[in-house]
Amino acid sequence: MSDIIKKEDQVLLFLDSRRTYLIKVKKGQDFHTHKGFIHLDDVIGKRYGDRVKSNLGVDFVLLKPTIRDYVMKMVRRTQIIYPKDMALIVLHTGIGPGSKVVEAGTGSGALTSYVAHYVKPDGCVYSYEVREEFVETAKKNIEKAGVLDYVKIKNKDITQGIDEKAVDAVILDLATPWLVVPHAYKALRGGGTFSSFSPTIDQVVKTVEALEEARFVDVETIECLTRRIKVKRDQTRPETFMVGHTGYITFARKTL
Ligand code: SAH
Numbered sequence: 001m002s003d004i005i006k007k008e009d010q011v012l013l014f015l016d017s018r019r020t021y022l023i024k025v026k027k028g029q030d031f032h033t034h035k036g037f038i039h040l041d042d043v044i045g046k047r048y049g050d051r052v053k054s055n056l057g058v059d060f061v062l063l064k065p066t067i068r069d070y071v072m073k074m075v076r077r078t079q080i081i082y083p084k085d086m087a088l089i090v091l092h093t094g095i096g097p098g099s100k101v102v103e104a105g106t107g108s109g110a111l112t113s114y115v116a117h118y119v120k121p122d123g124c125v126y127s128y129e130v131r132e133e134f135v136e137t138a139k140k141n142i143e144k145a146g147v148l149d150y151v152k153i154k155n156k157d158i159t160q161g162i163d164e165k166a167v168d169a170v171i172l173d174l175a176t177p178w179l180v181v182p183h184a185y186k187a188l189r190g191g192g193t194f195s196s197f198s199p200t201i202d203q204v205v206k207t208v209e210a211l212e213e214a215r216f217v218d219v220e221t222i223e224c225l226t227r228r229i230k231v232k233r234d235q236t237r238p239e240t241f242m243v244g245h246t247g248y249i250t251f252a253r254k255t256l
Contacts (some may be wrong), residue, residue, distance in 0.1 A: 003047045005062060010070075010144075011043060012063040013052075022065055022073040035060075067117040070145035071110045077137050080110035081173060081197060082246050084226045090118055092220075092251045093169040093193040097123060100167045102187055104128035104158040105174045109138030109145075111197075115171060116147035125151045126167075128158040162187040172196040177203060177250075181210035190256040199247045207250050216252035223248050 005011060005025060013021040015035060023031050025044060030037040036056030043052055048064040063069075068083050081089070089111075095101055099119040106112055106129035115125045129135055132155050142148045154163075159179040162170070169192060170184040177196040184194050194216060196207050204221055211219050223245075227238045 003049075005043055005046050005048065007044050010065050010146075011048075012065045012069050013038065014061040014063050015058070020063075020069070022069060033060075067114060067145060067147075070141075071113055074108055074110055074113075074141040074144075075137055076108050077134055078107035079199075080108050081114070082243075084224050085197060085246055085249060086111070086114045088222065088224055088249060089171060089195050089197070090114070092249075093171060093195050095119055095123075095169050095193075097121065099123040099169060100126075100164070101169045101171060102126045102128070102158075102162055102164055102167050102184075103171045103173075104180070105130060105134075106138045106153055107134060107173065109141040111171065111173055112138065112151055112153075113142050113145040113147055116142065116150040117145070120147060120150045123150060126164050127151055127153050128156050128162075129153060130155070130157045158183065167192060169193045169195065175203070178206040178210040181207065181214050181216075185214045185216070185254060188254040190254060192254045194250075194252040194254065196250045197247045198250070199245070201248065204248045204250055211250070211252045215255050217255050219250065219252040221248050221250045 007025050007027050009025050011023055011025055013023055025040050029040045035058040036054030038052055038054050046062055048062055050062050051059045053059055095118050101115050103112055103115055103125055106127040112125055112127045135153055135155055142151055162183045164187055166189045167187050172180055198204050208219055227242050230239050
């Protein structure tokens, strides 16, 4: 992996953790911020981690975007899966390089991009989305995140069935996951993992009941709360405001 920034590379311009800009390095162009503009020609040939000055003399750090940066900067057509929840989904589903994963609904493509990032270079994500109008935005978002090669988007209703067989994981973020459970059972390999993200507890109860009926084991539902800590000598404490709720995540594994 090259440390040197070339034209057309994507770079995260970092002013502070609240003010970051994801840009593509275009020859001969300027990028404007409220702290002045940056000549993108000045960025070419620098290394990730270097600094560049705006015309007002303000320093920006040049960072290599992570999958989290790409997702947090995506164009949103739907609610997206947040990093705190995704981290747990990756660990509990056991996905990794080479995994074959079925996922739905694609929505804005945030979850799809995360999964694709973890299964590359030889894995694949089959992502189902029932609403055609979401497919194009999602594709653009996934492409920008650099992982479209590992994704196949299918404009289909996943409650009607899953085409793939012997998959390693089925990962859901849609309104009626319990209707997908019987199809997930058929699509998964023995021991394959199921994961479903739902904002409401009513969805969770129906999904867990369906999983127990369908011979899944290790059924577990969790919620993840994260608190940001303000760190400063003699003033260190949690920040006053936090995100109170995103959703519950249910996990299970298939028995034969
Ligand atoms: N996980 C996505 C957001 C999903 S929002 C992200 O991180 O960006 C839920 C999506 O599921 C919506 O786009 C909706 O159209 C889609 N959906 C709902 N029911 C579906 C079904 N039965 N089959 C396929 N997609 C479905």
